[in-house]
Amino acid sequence: MNPLLAQFLAEANDLLVAVDDGLLQLERKPGDPELVNEVFRAAHTFKGSSGLFDFPELTRLTHAAEDLLDAVRSGRLALNSGMADDLLATFDLIRGWLAHVTVHERLPATAGRDAAGLITTLRAPLGGEPTVHEEKTAPVRPVDRAPEWLDALGAEWLLDTANWLATTSATLRFVCYRPDQDCFFRAEDPLHLIRQVPALDKLAVVRPEVWPSTEEYDEYVCLLTFVLATRAAVGELEHLFRYVPDQITIVELDAATMRRHLDGEDEASAPELRQDPEALHVDAELAADARAVLTAAHRTLTVGEPVGTQLAALIGSVTAAARALGVPLDLTDADCEVVNAAVEGVLGRAPVEPAVEPPGLQHPVTVALAVPPAAEPEPGDQAGRADDPGGQVGTRVLKVDQEKVDRLMELVGELNVAKNGLTFLADAAEEEFGSRVFSRRIKDQYAGLHRIAEELQTAVMDIRMLPLSVAFSRFPRLVRDLSRRLGKTIELVTEGAETMADKDVIEALGDPLVHLVRNSLDHGIETPAERITAGKPATARLTLSAVADGDAVLVEVSDDGRGVDPARVRRKAYEKGLISEEELESLSDREAVNLVFRPGFSTADQISELSGRGVGMDAVRASVEKLGGTVVMNSVFGAGTTTRLRLPLSMAVTQVMVVSVAGQRFGIPVDLVVETVRVPAAEMGRVLHQDVLVMRDEVVPVIDLAETLELPCSPDPDRDRAVLVVAVNGQRIGLSVEQFHREVDVILKPLEGLLAYADEFSGTALLGDGLVLLVLNMREVLGLATRVA
DSSP states (O other), rough: HHHHHHHHHHHHHHHHHHHHHHHHHHHTTTHHHHHHHHHHHOOOHHHHHHTTTSSSHHHHHHHHHHHHHHEEEEEEEESOOOHHHHHHHHHHHHHHHHHHHHHSSSSOTTHHHHHHHHHHHHHGGGSSOOOHHHHHHHOOOOOOOOGGGGGGGGGHHHHHHHHHHSSSSEEEEEEEEEOOOTTTGGGGOOHHHHEEEEEEEEEEEEEOSSOOOTTTTTTTTTTOOOEEOOSSSSHHHHTTTTTOOEEEEEEEEEEHHHHHHTTOOOOOOOOTTTSSSTTTHHHHHHHHHHHHHHHHHHHHHHTOOOOOHHHHHHHHHHHHHHHTTTOOOOOOOHHHHHHHHHHHHHSSSSSOOOOOTTTTEEEEEEOOOOOOOOOOHHHHHHHHHGGGGTTOOOOSSSOOOHHHHHHHHHHEEEHHHHHHHHHHHHHHHTTTSOHHHHHHHHHHHHHHHHHHHHHHHHHHHHHHEEETTTHHHHHHHHHHHHHHHHHHOOEEEEETTEEEEEEEHHHHHHHHHHHHHHHHHIIIIIOOOHHHHHTOSEEEEEEEEEEETTEEEEEEEEEOSOOOHHHHHHHHHHTTTTTTTHHHHHHHHHHHHHHGSSTTTTOOSSSSSSSSSSOOHHHHHHHHHHOEEEEEEEEEEEEEEEEEEEEOOOSSHHHHHEEEEEEEEEEEGGGGEEEEEOOOGGGGGEEEEEEEEETTTTEEEEEHHHHHOOOOOOOOTTEEEEEEEEEEEEEEEEEEESSEEEEEEOOOOOOOOOTTTTOOOOOOOOOOOOOOEEEOOOOHHHEEEEEEE
């Protein structure tokens, strides 16, 4: 994929998100000029960037949307919900097109047909679509002359960009920004302005030819010059730099102008190409192509490629063909001398390419633009770099392919496995070889390696962390669309969106949150008329919040709707056969509310497009528990409902407690473990055929894990019982095991093959001694224990 296209696709998502967010805010704050300007600028930047590529349907559609936004910005139209719907539908279609472009590097075949209807709809408030004649006669900004400071961007980048632009009819804008030396005293921030340049493609920071001496250096004097290339329109740039117009120079260049500049020509050196304005355009194109071939040949010769004779012949062929076509090449004697010298250098001696630097712009320093620019350097640092002619202004953020980070996390897991093997080696040294000293040395090495591995694991996990705002970002649009469909007025509030969690958790959290939000909108929140009758505000409040809680993250979805009627839930569950008559009478209100997570349960009397089939809330619990989390619902009938999801911060590394059962080892997630106890056999009780243990005035049921897993075991009835107390779904349960082992960090692998459908196991892990550890799914194990009993 072309690098410019890849960069456009990467930037497009941010621009489309900015448009969506701005339109949603404009519906709440209609007429806000700053919001209108932000949306217009994002759409305008997107349209300008799309013009670099051969996507005419995309450009026409975005142009229609831009015209409508421009009318809103100028005050000729007031943005209403219908216009917002049309604009949102437009950018939704564009988002789908870009997904197709990412794979196929072209628009879908149906793009023209899909765009036609939307273009008509968007232009309807403006009085219809402009005629073809109007579009053709639209004023075109003339191409400027290439300035000398353009060389600060680098000849290689300029050549690559010119070659790419030659395949389109587009142009690029170039800016030279020379801040006044005393700009800081006027509250001007050059770096802040540079950061705001939209669609930035290239930036060069140019230092002065001579730096002041250390004694004369003043850190409050700006001595830098900025040269940049951008796909933003001239109007956008003039608006951005409107407070410093005397400090900037903006030029707009096409491919031919850039090539002439690279060849050392100015506008006056090719009079034949402009003397007759009625000259055939094909002649100019042929001349430009011929000069491009000569330039490429010249550059290849000067770098010492072993094809000098062939290229020399090629130059002669191109020149002869140009003469035969009557196309003037306007080659000067200096051009011929340079080419001849290059050929001679290839055939006879090593070529020497002179270093040419534009006057006043010495030592350009290129800055990578795929990441946000670095913070402004401290004055002391700037002075320190003055003595380093090769110093570069770097960035503090690096974009890395996700697969590389995942691979790094896998290696961290392998390191943990190798680290855990040292403990087994230490035990073997003491038990098998009787060397306690050697065992202690191994444990010392283990302690050091354990510290390094933990720090490395934390560092890699920090790289994988994303804010919850990534998961929350889809809901403003979802709530807006569904509330309009349902005829309800809902205010969405997000809190704690900056809370961080592992990227896998963030990605897997999307679907459960969608189910919960849709359930609140459809079942929980009343219509405005019902809310007013109940003494509530007509506008309902839906809150998405997140907060870190140790090694977990808590996410809540709450509303101030009608709440859940526990009596109705009990009745519905009993009618559907989900609970027995005894449970119908004994369930508390809180337990009854959480029946909504049972498979097949729904309180809806009719099935709608949003809910009523009894699968949404069960899917929520299944998804959350698959992540190793828990979900609990609390509701006050008539006041609202809150659903709390507790999720691990990371799914990459899991900490488990290892226990032995019937001579085999199993793992139990540490976040479920409450405590471990050893109980004399005489203190064990029995209630209704169930072993129980009284702990701090609380009766805890105890199940035999070996019996539950159907493992052959004949324990000594008089031996003390090792009981691991776990908390599952808010209930404490004891697991009777043979022996407790250490806690270990493992990389959990999903079950495959014959064990793929063994729901009582959540996955496998490799221990340091090479044995495979089965990690238990405690919810399924407890369900299995109930069936066995």
